[in-house]
Amino acid sequence: IKKLAARRDQLTAEIEKSENRVHAINEMFCDPTFFERTPRGEVGKLEAEQKKLGEKVAELMAEWEQMEEALAG
Numbered sequence: 870i871k872k873l874a875a876r877r878d879q880l881t882a883e884i885e886k887s888e889n890r891v892h893a894i895n896e897m898f899c900d901p902t903f904f905e906r907t908p909r910g911e912v913g914k915l916e917a918e919q920k921k922l923g924e925k926v927a928e929l930m931a932e933w934e935q936m937e938e939a940l941a942g
Contacts, residue, residue, distance in 0.1 A: 870940065873936055873939050873940050874936075874940060876936055877933060877936035877937065877940065880929050880932055880933040880936065881933065883929055884926055884929045884930060884933065887922045887925055887926045887929070888926060890918075890922055891919055891922050891923060891926070894915050894918065894919045894922075895919075897915065898915075
């Protein structure tokens, strides 16, 4: 149970970190001057990072749910 709880806590921290980065990218995109002053390549990198992080969060959430079920059962 300790290992499951430790993994759940690790997942929670990873999810929070990834979600915070996605939020930071979204904030940059909301700046009206961002796209004017940012090179297209950099915008592409941020879009790719945002997509990858979204997929990672989904995977981490699925694993986190499994940990929660295992701990509850």
